[in-house]
Structures are given as structure tokens and as C-alpha cells.
Amino acid sequence: MSSPELELGLDTFGYITIDESGQPLPPDVVIRNYVEEAVLADSVGIDSFNIGEHYRPDFMDSAAHVMLAAIAGRTKRIRLGTAVTVLSTQDPVRVYTNFATLDAVSNGRAQLVVGRGSLTESFPLFGFDLADYEELFEEKLDLFTRLLREQPVTWSGKFRSPLVNQYVTPALPAGHLPTWVGVGGSPQSVVRAARYGLPLMLAVIGGPPGRFAPLVELYKRALDAFGHPPLPIGMHSHGYVARTDQEAVDIQWPYWKETFEKAALERGWARPTMARFQAERAEGSLYIGSPETVATKIAAMMRLLGLSRFDLAYATGRMPHKQRLATIDLYGREVIPRVRELLADHQVPSISSSHASVGVTAQPHA
Amino acid sequence: MPSGETPELRLGIVGAGRVGTTIARAAIAAGYDVAISGSGAAERIALIIEVLAPGARAVTTDELVRHADLIVLAVPMHRFRNLPHDLFAGKILVDAMNYWEEIDGVDPELATAPAGTSVVVRDWFPSARVVKSLNHVTYYKFDAGRRPHGSPGRIAMAAAGDDRAAVAAVLQLIDRLGFDAVDAGPLEAGLALEPNGSMFGVSYSADELSALLWPAASSA
Numbered sequence: 001m002s003s004p005e006l007e008l009g010l011d012t013f014g015y016i017t018i019d020e021s022g023q024p025l026p027p028d029v030v031i032r033n034y035v036e037e038a039v040l041a042d043s044v045g046i047d048s049f050n051i052g053e054h055y056r057p058d059f060m061d062s063a064a065h066v067m068l069a070a071i072a073g074r075t076k077r078i079r080l081g082t083a084v085t086v087l088s089t090q091d092p093v094r095v096y097t098n099f100a101t102l103d104a105v106s107n108g109r110a111q112l113v114v115g116r117g118s119l120t121e122s123f124p125l126f127g128f129d130l131a132d133y134e135e136l137f138e139e140k141l142d143l144f145t146r147l148l149r150e151q152p153v154t155w156s157g158k159f160r161s162p163l164v165n166q167y168v169t170p171a172l173p174a175g176h177l178p179t180w181v182g183v184g185g186s187p188q189s190v191v192r193a194a195r196y197g198l199p200l201m202l203a204v205i206g207g208p209p210g211r212f213a214p215l216v217e218l219y220k221r222a223l224d225a226f227g228h229p230p231l232p233i234g235m236h237s238h239g240y241v242a243r244t245d246q247e248a249v250d251i252q253w254p255y256w257k258e259t260f261e262k263a264a265l266e267r268g269w270a271r272p273t274m275a276r277f278q279a280e281r282a283e284g285s286l287y288i289g290s291p292e293t294v295a296t297k298i299a300a301m302m303r304l305l306g307l308s309r310f311d312l313a314y315a316t317g318r319m320p321h322k323q324r325l326a327t328i329d330l331y332g333r334e335v336i337p338r339v340r341e342l343l344a345d346h347q348v349p350s351i352s353s354s355h356a357s358v359g360v361t362a363q364p365h366a
Numbered sequence: 367m368p369s370g371e372t373p374e375l376r377l378g379i380v381g382a383g384r385v386g387t388t389i390a391r392a393a394i395a396a397g398y399d400v401a402i403s404g405s406g407a408a409e410r411i412a413l414i415i416e417v418l419a420p421g422a423r424a425v426t427t428d429e430l431v432r433h434a435d436l437i438v439l440a441v442p443m444h445r446f447r448n449l450p451h452d453l454f455a456g457k458i459l460v461d462a463m464n465y466w467e468e469i470d471g472v473d474p475e476l477a478t479a480p481a482g483t484s485v486v487v488r489d490w491f492p493s494a495r496v497v498k499s500l501n502h503v504t505y506y507k508f509d510a511g512r513r514p515h516g517s518p519g520r521i522a523m524a525a526a527g528d529d530r531a532a533v534a535a536v537l538q539l540i541d542r543l544g545f546d547a548v549d550a551g552p553l554e555a556g557l558a559l560e561p562n563g564s565m566f567g568v569s570y571s572a573d574e575l576s577a578l579l580w581p582a583a584s585s586a
Contacts, residue, residue: 120468130471131444185384187414211506218417225413267468268561270568 006302006343007309008336009048010041010328011083011236014061018318025321030060031067033321038071040325041078044332048079048111050311053086055121058262058318065098072106081111083236083311084182084201088136089122091160092144093168100170103177113201113236114141115182132159138192141181145196148177180234183215190215194222199232201309204285209235209301216305234309235301238316239287241294241330248288253277255317256286287312291334298335299342310339374535375399378430379422380449381440382411385462385505389438389543390419392508396542401434403427405445431457436535438462438500443483444470447490454494458532460525460539461487462500464561482557484526497527497536498556502566503545511569512544522546522572524565524579526556546572550579 014034016024025033038049049071051064061067068080080102085095095112103110116137123130139157146153147168156162180201181193193200200219202212216233223231238256242248253274260272270276280286287294298310312331315324377393379386382404393400400422404411408424415424425433431453438460439446446463461484465476476483484498503511503523513520523545525536537547550556559565564578 118468123471130468187383187387187418191414207504207506208510211509214418218414221417222413268466268566270566 005047005308006340007047007079007234008298008331008339009050009079009081009309009311010038010046010331011050011052011311011313012037012061012315013052013054013059013083013313014067015316015318016058016060017320017324020320020322024318027060033324034060034067035070035074037321037324037328038067038078038080039074040328041332042071042075044329045336046078046328046332047336048081048311050081050083050111050113052083053117053122054119055125056119065102068102068110069105072102072109075106077109079109079111080106082113083313084113084115084117084203086117086122087114087140087144088116088133089126089128090140092140092147093160093163095144096147096168097170099177100168100172103172104170108173108176110176111178111180113180113182114144115184115201115203118184118203128159135159141192141196144179145198148172148179180232182236185212185215187215187218190219191222194219194228195226197223197226197228197231199234201311202233202235202305204235204237205313206280206285208283209237209285210304212305232308233306234311235305235307236311236313237285237287238313239294240315240319241287241289241291241327241335243290243330245289245293248290248293249277249281251319251323252288252316255315255319259317291330291338294331295335295338295342299339302339302343372399373435374538376434376436377401377539378403378434378437379440380427380430380437381442382414382424383440383442386438386440387414387418388505388508389440389462389500390415390422392512392543394419394421395512396544398542399433401425401430403430405441405448427453436460436539439487440500442469443476444473446487449491451491452493454491457494458529458535459487459491459494459496460500460536461496461498461556463487464501466561479557481554482560484553484556488528488553495527495529495532496553497525497529497532498550498553498559499523499525499536499540502559502563503569504567507569508543514544515541520544520546520571521569522548522575524548524550524559524575526550526553526559528553548572548575548579555579 016030018024041049052061055062064082099110143155152165152167153163154165180199182201182203183189184203240248240252257272263269264271281288287297314327375398377398377400379390379402382402390400390402402422403425408426412424415422436458440462443463443465465483479486488496511521523540525533527533540547
């Protein structure tokens with residue numbers, strides 16, 4: 001992990017999936033299936049497997065670190081991370097202990113994306129007020145980066161008890177637990193990631209990815225203004241790979257429709273249509289098609305935005321395990337090698353992502 | 367950049383986030399003299415404005431009010447009550463905000479506003495000439511979707527307000543920004559432009575938007 005390698009990963013929210021008769025599987029079966037999917041991902045050469053954090057009946061990712069530890073025990077190479085850890089409503093000390101321990105059991109393969117998340121059920125669940133979310137995230141990111149970079153930590157804040165000359169174990173080897181900041185398009189969040197000297201992960205779930213180019217420029221300019229070196233930039237988007245474009249559309253469409261119908265009702269979004277689905281495939285943020293179609297699009301967007309990391313949020317919705325395994329197999333064996341080939345001359349920031357989070361001095365209030 | 371000698375081409379945008387900076391880019395392209403403010407000192411948003419809306423000036427909200435008579439309010443909805451009631455006295459105030467429980471938290475007044483959230487905004491700023499607009503089309507369409515007046519396939523935006531002269535000014539703003547402008551009627555009609563409304567988040571032509579706003583008239 002010492003060269004400026006491209007990272008091509010998978011992200012999941014642990015959707016409850018259905019069996020072949022259309023019935024939802026029990027949660028424990030679903031969770032074990034995700035462990036199997038990660039094991040396959042490792043065996044076909046995928047760089048990372050990253051799990052979200054939600055507390056909802058349709059998502060089984062409420063304790064990513066436990067699933068990742070199980071995966072660690074059955075894999076050798078794949079990096080194990082989150083997408084995203086809702087740091088605003090967690091205790092940074094606990095996040096540190098969980099993931100520093102994961103890093104140990106996985107022999108240095110743990111990573112994090114921290115953010116606010118776009119769903120907010122964790123706020124009432126853990127007794128936080130959503131109105132405080134900016135302040136919560138700022139304070140918790142401040143404490144978390146200190147735990148990563150400068151133990152023992154002396155710290156005080158508004159939302160938890162102070163720490164005085166505190167060591168939190170296990171200590172991390174230098175450069176371990178790369179921590180990215182996930183953002184959805186807010187310029188203030190981009191500047192914050194730069195201020196803390198943390199790599200940037202763009203969550204792009206709709207619309208043309210090229211519109212993020214100005215935010216990428218803002219991030220670079222802000223890093224420079226805060227005195228940090230260039231840092232990696234990644235992107236998370238939804239997709240599905242099958243043998244042909246048509247097969248990928250046929251398999252993914254009903255589950256995408258179902259998922260976004262639900263979101264439209266809950267969140268006031270526009271209802272999904274086949275026209276929008278196809279427009280998102282063609283010009284937007286869906287990576288759905290044959291290995292060549294998906295690889296070409298990933299490579300084009302990585303080149304356009306200067307990305308060194310791409311996470312495919314694979315197989316949106318309740319799609320059965322068997323079809324999820326099929327897409328992981330194609331992504332690892334065909335899409336990733338093709339993306340690497342297409343980007344063979346691609347210049348990415350000359351820095352190791354595994355050193356990015358801790359290799360610079362924190363200047364959170366500069 | 368215009369010197370600001372044409373008062374109707376001076377625009378203020380309160381809010382330097384995703385929406386505010388995107389509207390600022392479109393307004394600069396349309397020839398407006400744009401001032402933009404965040405919360406607090408102008409230096410806090412200077413880099414954001416320099417990179418995301420070059421040509422706009424980062425100012426304090428007080429300076430912004432002195433700069434323009436046409437002001438877009440594009441802060442997260444849970445923040446508008448931090449602004450004083452009389453801040454926008456006599457100004458045309460375009461309410462481009464949307465209430466999102468997942469961002470703003472549970473706000474019973476906004477969640478249940480029977481005539482839409484812009485009525486709550488007007489009640490907070492009673493001396494402002496509030497118009498609801500620029501809120502119902504996906505924000506990045508301000509970049510990707512703007513077209514010169516008369517272009518085929520132009521996207522439409524609606525404006526709703528009780529001060530008819532203010533609505534007329536906002537319709538002109540919409541057209542200059544690159545979109546067909548549709549008068550949606552009184553401020554209460556803005557309810558239909560909010561999340562969960564049939565016009566929200568979808569790009570429609572002026573005819574389609576009018577048909578959604580006035581179904582009886584279009585079927586007659």
C-alpha cells in the first residue's frame with residue numbers, strides 16, 4: 001500500500017434482500033450473505049469492501065465493524081472500510097477503538113469514510129438533535145483526528161466529557177486507518193475536509209458527475225490554503241454489471257425503481273422513471289451495463305475529476321444474493337482490470353492514500 | 367463585471383452553499399452584479415466564492431442588503447430564523463429554500479404549514495416582498511439547463527407571491543438566468559412547488575408546468 005495506487009472498491013448498505021420466491025430473507029442470513037460477498041470480492045481482486053451505517057428495517061448495516069471483522073478473518077488482501085460512518089452520532093473514542101482493533105485483526109486493512117450520512121435516523125436513536133449536526137460533526141471530527149494523530153490527547157468539547165492526557169488503545173502503526181471525509185456537494189464540507197487534511201470522498205447519487213469538478217478544484221485550493229499537500233479524491237456511485245447492457249438494465253431496474261419509489265415517498269424526491277434511469281446511465285451517476293460500458297464510464301469520470309478511488313455501490317435494493325455475487329465477480333475480474341488499463345497513463349495525486357489521514361499535521365482551526 | 371449602475375442587475379444571495387453558489391454562477395453568466403453572504407464574516411466564504419462563483423463578491427449579509435433590492439434566500443431552512451425580522455425591509459426576497467426534515471430536523475411549524483413554508487418565511491420577514499421561486503428544479507440545472515430566451519426545450523421555473531410587482535421582477539430574473547418563467551399566482555400557490563409536490567425535482571417546459579399549476583385551464 002505504498003504507491004499511489006488506484007483503489008476500486010465496493011460499497012453496500014446491507015439491504016435486506018429477497019430469495020428466489022420474492023420473500024425477504026431473515027436479517028441474520030442477509031448479514032452472513034454480505035460476508036460471503038466480501039469474501040468473493042477479495043478473491044476476484046477488488047481493492048476494498050465498505051459498509052454503510054443505518055438503523056432502518058431495510059438496511060442491515062448497523063454494526064459495520066462487526067461484519068468487517070468477520071470478513072477480515074476470511075480474507076487476506078481486501079481493504080475493509082465504511083461508507084459512511086456517521087461520526088456525528090458516535091463517540092469518536094469508540095470509533096477509534098473499534099477500527100484500530102479491526103486494523104489489528106486484519107493486519108492493517110482497515111479504513112473509514114466519515115460523514116453525516118444522508119439519512120438521519122441515528123440522531124433521535126442516540127439522543128442527538130439534528131439541528132446540531134454541523135457542530136456535532138465538527139467537534140467529533142476534531143477529536144477523531146486527534147486520536148489518530150497525536151496521542152496522548154487532551155481535548156474538551158460540548159458533546160462529551162473532556163480527555164486529559166489520554167491514551168486510547170490499541171495504538172495504530174504509523175499511516176494506518178486512512179480516514180476519508182464523505183461529502184454530498186456542500187462547499188463548506190469540502191473546505192472542512194481540506195482543513196483537517198483528510199482525503200475527500202464524493203457521494204454522487206444522481207446527475208452528471210462533471211458538476212463536481214468545481215468542488216474538486218475548491219478542495220485542492222483549500223488544501224493548499226491550509227498548508228496541506230495534495231490528497232486523494234474518490235467517488236461513490238450506484239451501479240450494476242452484467243454480461244450485456246440489456247441484461248444489467250433488466251436485472252437492476254425493478255430494484256432501483258422500488259428503492260427510489262420508497263425514497264420518493266419518504267423524502268419528497270421525484271418519482272423514478274425508466275427515462276430518468278436511462279438518462280442516469282447515459283449521462284448521470286448510474287454505472288449499469290456490460291463490463292466494458294461500466295469500465296469506460298468509471299475511467300472517464302476518474303480522469304475527468306482526477307480521482308484515485310472509485311467505490312461502486314453495487315446492486316441497489318433488495319436484489320437477491322446470487323445476482324449480487326454475479327456482479328461482484330464481473331466487477332473484479334473484468335471491470336477493474338479494464339479500468340486500470342484505460343487509466344494506465346492517468347496521473348493521480350502522488351501520495352499514498354494509506355498515509356494520507358495521518359501523515360500530515362492537524363491544523364483544524366487554522 | 368457591471369458597475370452596479372443598473373439597479374435591477376444587482377443581485378444578493380444569502381447562503382454560500384451548494385444552491386447559493388450555483389445560482390450565483392448562473393447570475394454572473396447572465397450579467398448580474400452578484401454579492402453573496404454566508405453566516406458571519408466575508409473572509410469565511412472568500413475562497414468558496416473565488417472558486418465556485420468567480421466574479422461574485424463575498425460580503426456580509428448587512429453589506430448585501432445595501433447592495434441589492436433583489437435578494438435570494440438560500441440558507442438551510444432551519445437557519446432563516448437566525449436573521450432579524452426587518453433585515454429585508456422593502457426588498458424583493460426570493461425564498462429558494464426547501465424544508466427537508468433530514469437536514470433541518472423536525473420543525474412542526476414548517477412540517478405542517480398548510481399554505482406552504484414560504485408563508486412562514488413571509489410571516490418571519492413581514493416587511494419583505496417575499497416570492498417563492500428557484501427552489502423546485504434540481505440545483506445543478508442552473509448550470510447545465512440554462513438556455514437563451516426562445517431556445518427550444520427550455521426548462522421552466524415558477525414564481526409565487528402576493529406582491530405582483532415583486533413576482534414580475536422575479537419572472538424577469540428567471541428569464542435572464544436562462545429559464546422560461548411561469549407565474550404561479552399567490553404565495554400560497556407555492557405549496558405545489560415544494561418537496562412532495564408534483565412539480566418538485568423534475569424539469570418541465572413552461573407548458574407542462576402551467577398544465578400542472580392550472581389543470582382546469584389546460585383541459586378546458
